[in-house]
Amino acid sequence: MxxxxxxxxxxxxxxxxxxxxxxxxxxxxxxxxxxxxxxxxxxxxxxxxxxxxxxxxxxxxxxxxxxxxxxxxxxxTTNETSFWRNPPQIEAFQKIVLPDAVALAKARMSSKFRIWSAACSSGEEPYTLAMVCQEAKDTLLRGMSVEIIATDISEKVLAQAREGNYGSYTLRNLTPTQVKQHFIAKGPESFEARPELKQMIQFKNFNLVDYPGYRTLGSFDIIFCRNVLIYFDEQVKIKVLKGFFEQLQPKSYLLVGHSESIHSFNAGFELMHFSKAMGYRKRS
Ligand SMILES: C[S@@+](CC[C@H](N)C(=O)[O-])C[C@H]1O[C@@H](n2cnc3c(N)ncnc32)[C@H](O)[C@@H]1O
CATH class of the missing domain: 1.10.155.10 (Chemotaxis receptor methyltransferase CheR, N-terminal domain)
Known part of the structure; x- marks a missing residue:
């Protein structure tokens, strides 16, 4: 060699x-x-x-x-990720963004709620979102079906994500109750996401520079695009954000990584301040 x-x-x-x-x-x-x-x-x-x-x-x-x-x-690609990454933002998702976006979906008479985890890496982000939705299935999300589209360009991490097997170190940010509720122990160090979570998520290979392809993914109630915009230059960011804008339902949310700002390119979004976290909301 x-x-x-x-x-x-x-x-x-x-x-x-x-x-x-x-x-x-x-x-x-x-x-x-x-x-x-x-x-x-x-x-x-x-x-x-x-x-x-x-x-x-x-x-x-x-x-x-x-x-x-x-x-x-x-x-x-750099695929670093974790469950419950940026806890204040996940909490804002759970307590503010999700209830608000569900209310908007219900007002549109929609019974399907769609979230896009754009650049999902090995699945920790979409499984985190699925856990939050699963916990709200008999309350906030009663009567609604949830579909999480989780995309990445690395087949290697997508394969790991589809398997949904994680070691105890990877699950360290979750409480023992969450691990028990959402994972099946396959061995002392190995845990597999329960079918209820897996069924909620569709993993797909999607390249964020495939701008015409955005439409094929459909419309979303919430888009998570965390910790990938940092790898793009301004020109690409502008086009990616335009794609998100077009796929988001009116008044819906875009959540980016905590060190990422879309400020200078965000004509269509307003900045939302949550307790210890931020997000963006489509203006109309
Ligand atoms: C640092 S990880 C972020 C994972 C997760 N969103 C998080 O915040 O924990 C960045 C991911 O972006 C993906 N990525 C990079 N360029 C991409 C592109 N053009 N289209 C889709 N995914 C891309 C990488 O493969 C990698 O898995």
Missing amino acids: ASLMTQQMTPQEFLAMRDFIYARCGIWFSESKQYFLENRLNRRIGELNLKSYKTYLDVLQGAQGRDEMKLLFNEI
């Missing part, structure tokens, strides 16, 4: 690879990220026994390019 452990990308290779990646998935690697990119690509190049990054780019642009691109996405 060829090893490129010490081989650096030439400046031309870096620029060509960076532009290619940006065009395919919107992730923008600045010059300071060259080392990161080299590291991430090294393994694939070694596995394919290729001699240079240039040759790897040729593969990506050639006949096998589509398949290789899936593996490239697995390598270059």
Whole structure:
């Protein structure tokens, strides 16, 4: 197996690879990220026994390019996530956003409630949302069916998400009662999401730069897009937010990561302050 452990990308290779990646998935690697990119690509190049990054780019642009691109996405994405990530925001979802959005859906006479977890990684976010909805199924959500569409571009994390198996460390943010209520113990260290949660979620491969594809996902009552906009530049953010705007029901909510602001691009959204968290709401 060829090893490129010490081989650096030439400046031309870096620029060509960076532009290619940006065009395919919107992730923008600045010059300071060259080392990161080299590291991430090294393994694939070694596995394919290729001699240079240039040759790897040729593969990506050639006949096998589509398949290789899936593996490239697995390598270059950062999939860090957790259950109950940003607890004040999940609490705001539970106590304010969900009740409000359900009231709007009921006012529209809709019996289906739809949430999009855009960039769901290995599933911790959509399963968290499903847990909250499951706990409200006989109260707030009585008479409504809930559909959570959870999307990502990495097949690797989507496969983990579909399995819904998590270790006890991954479940550390949940209370023992929540673990018992929502997971089946498969072993001392292994827990599988209960069928009621799994049935609520549809996992799909969806690339957020597939702008015409947004419509195929349908309309949503709430969109979560947390901790992915940070990888995009302004141009991509504007288009992604436009896509969300168009897929959201009137007056519905968009929740982004706590370090992300859509302020300068958000003509259609108003900023909402919750206790210790923020969110956006479509103006009309
Ligand atoms: C840091 S994780 C965030 C996971 C979760 N939303 C959270 O906040 O815990 C970012 C995810 O965005 C996904 N991603 C990156 N670019 C994407 C794109 N163009 N389309 C869809 N997903 C993308 C990555 O594969 C990764 O799983």
